[in-house]
Amino acid sequence: MTGPADTPLRASLCELRTELGLPDDFPAEVLAEAAQAAKDPAVSAHEDATDLPFLTIDPPTSTDLDQAMHLERRRHGYRVHYAIADVAAFVRPGGALDTEAHRRVTTLYFPDGKVPLHPILLSEGAASLLPGQTRPAALWRIDLDTEGGVVATSVRRALVRSRAKLDYAGVQRQIDTGTAEESLALLRDIGRLREEQEVARGGISLNVPEQEIVAHDGTYGLEFRAPLPADGWNAQLSLLTGMAAAHLMAETGTGILRTLPVAPDGAVARLRRSADALHIDWPHHVPYAQVVRSLDPRRADHAAFLQECTTLLRGAGYTVFDHGELPTPAVHAAVADLYTHCTAPLRRLVDRYAAELCLAAVAEHDPPEWVLAALPGLPKEMADGTRRANTVERECVDLVEAALLKDRIGEIFDAYVVDVADQEPTTGTVHIDDPAVVARIDGGDTKLPLGERLRVRLTQADPGSSKVLFAPA
Incomplete structure (x- = not known):
C-alpha cells in the first residue's frame, strides 16, 4: 500500500485533474436545478411497477446504481425485467444540468474520488436505484425462449423499487451454495444461455484479469481481480438490453449505435x-x-x-443513423450484432438519448426534438469523453504503481512477459503478481520471451512522471 501521507501521489493526482481541465465542483445554478429536480422529478407518465421485487448487483461501495433486475420463468422460456435509471425525469433539456452533462460526458474515477457526470444528490441519491427507494426508470421487458433467444421486447417508463443491493462475490456465493432465491438463481441459467447465444453468433467476451486500485484507510494498493462467473452472467443482461435497444432503433430508422469494425x-x-x-x-x-x-x-x-x-477490440465508436439507413459498419464486431449503450445513464451521457429513442419507438411516435437536435453531435462528444476517461484510468494506475514502487528501485521481481513490440522485440510489457503491476520493460540487447516467466529488476519508479520501468535481471 502507499503511505497514508503520500503527498507526491496526491499532488500528481491533483496535477492530472488540472492538466485535463476537469471541474472541481458543479456551478451553483446546476446544483440548484438538481436540488429542485430531486424534489420534483417528472414522473407523471410513469406506471407503477413497485410490485416487482428488483435487486441490484454492483461493487460493494457503489452508490450510483443504474440497473436493477427481476428474472422469472415463463411457460416456454424466461422473462427479464431490467430497470434503468430514468435520468431524463430529472434533467430538463437545454437547462443548466443538461449543459453541464454535455460538458462532462462521463463520470471519471480517481483513487481519491470521482468527477461525476451528474451532481451526487442525483447520481447517488434521487436518481440512483437504491434499495428501499421508489425511483423512476426505463423498464425493459425482454422475453426469451428456452434457449435464451429473444422473442419479444418492450420498454416503458415506470416507478420501480429495489429490494436489495448485492455485490458480485455475494451473488456468486448464494448461487454456488444453492441459497439464492429463484429470481437471483435464474441469473446463472439465463446468463449461461446468453453466453451460448454469444458463441452461436460469433461474439466474444474477454475474461481478462482486471488491474484495480483499492483504497484502505487513506492508502492505495493494486490488485488483479479475475472476473467471477456472476460478472459474466450479469454482463450478458446488459448486452442483451443493448442489443434489444439497437434493434428497436434500427426498426424505426433513427438511432445511435456502438460500433466496432472487424479486425483487419x-x-x-x-x-x-x-x-x-x-x-x-x-x-x-x-x-x-x-x-x-x-x-x-x-x-x-x-x-x-x-x-x-x-x-482486436480497438477502434470502437458511436455512429448516428437516420432515414432508415444503417451505417457501415453497423455491427459491433465483439458483440457480433447491432448494439448500443443504454444501461448506464447515471455515468454516461449517450445512454439517456438511447433510452428516449427506444421509448419513442415502442410508443410509435417521433423522438423528442431535443433528442434529434443533440444526436448528430453525440459521436464526437462521446469519443472525446471516452478518450478522457481512458486517460484518467491509465494515468491513475500508472501513478499508483509508481508510488507503490518508488522505494524499491533495484529490487528483483518475478514477472511474465505479456506483450512484445513487433518492430522492437527487446521492449514490451511485463505483469508482476505482487504488487499487481503491469509496466514497460526494456530488455536492452535481450529479446523478450513472450508469455514466459522472467526475473526482472526495477530500474525506474517516479510518481511525479507516473513512469515505471523494468529490465531483465
Whole structure:
C-alpha cells in the first residue's frame, strides 16, 4: 500500500485533474436545478411497477446504481425485467444540468474520488436505484425462449423499487451454495444461455484479469481481480438490453449505435503469431472466439494471449443513423450484432438519448426534438469523453504503481512477459503478481520471451512522471 501521507501521489493526482481541465465542483445554478429536480422529478407518465421485487448487483461501495433486475420463468422460456435509471425525469433539456452533462460526458474515477457526470444528490441519491427507494426508470421487458433467444421486447417508463443491493462475490456465493432465491438463481441459467447465444453468433467476451486500485484507510494498493462467473452472467443482461435497444432503433430508422469494425487481416495474423510464440493451440479451422473461450486466465501463457487479444477490440465508436439507413459498419464486431449503450445513464451521457429513442419507438411516435437536435453531435462528444476517461484510468494506475514502487528501485521481481513490440522485440510489457503491476520493460540487447516467466529488476519508479520501468535481471 502507499503511505497514508503520500503527498507526491496526491499532488500528481491533483496535477492530472488540472492538466485535463476537469471541474472541481458543479456551478451553483446546476446544483440548484438538481436540488429542485430531486424534489420534483417528472414522473407523471410513469406506471407503477413497485410490485416487482428488483435487486441490484454492483461493487460493494457503489452508490450510483443504474440497473436493477427481476428474472422469472415463463411457460416456454424466461422473462427479464431490467430497470434503468430514468435520468431524463430529472434533467430538463437545454437547462443548466443538461449543459453541464454535455460538458462532462462521463463520470471519471480517481483513487481519491470521482468527477461525476451528474451532481451526487442525483447520481447517488434521487436518481440512483437504491434499495428501499421508489425511483423512476426505463423498464425493459425482454422475453426469451428456452434457449435464451429473444422473442419479444418492450420498454416503458415506470416507478420501480429495489429490494436489495448485492455485490458480485455475494451473488456468486448464494448461487454456488444453492441459497439464492429463484429470481437471483435464474441469473446463472439465463446468463449461461446468453453466453451460448454469444458463441452461436460469433461474439466474444474477454475474461481478462482486471488491474484495480483499492483504497484502505487513506492508502492505495493494486490488485488483479479475475472476473467471477456472476460478472459474466450479469454482463450478458446488459448486452442483451443493448442489443434489444439497437434493434428497436434500427426498426424505426433513427438511432445511435456502438460500433466496432472487424479486425483487419494483419491484426489477426499478428495474433496467430503470438499464439505460436505462446504455444497456444489454434488450428486454422477454429474461430478466434472459440480459442479465447478455451483459455484459463490463471495460466501465464493464456493470460498473455488474452492481453494480446484486446488488440482486436480497438477502434470502437458511436455512429448516428437516420432515414432508415444503417451505417457501415453497423455491427459491433465483439458483440457480433447491432448494439448500443443504454444501461448506464447515471455515468454516461449517450445512454439517456438511447433510452428516449427506444421509448419513442415502442410508443410509435417521433423522438423528442431535443433528442434529434443533440444526436448528430453525440459521436464526437462521446469519443472525446471516452478518450478522457481512458486517460484518467491509465494515468491513475500508472501513478499508483509508481508510488507503490518508488522505494524499491533495484529490487528483483518475478514477472511474465505479456506483450512484445513487433518492430522492437527487446521492449514490451511485463505483469508482476505482487504488487499487481503491469509496466514497460526494456530488455536492452535481450529479446523478450513472450508469455514466459522472467526475473526482472526495477530500474525506474517516479510518481511525479507516473513512469515505471523494468529490465531483465
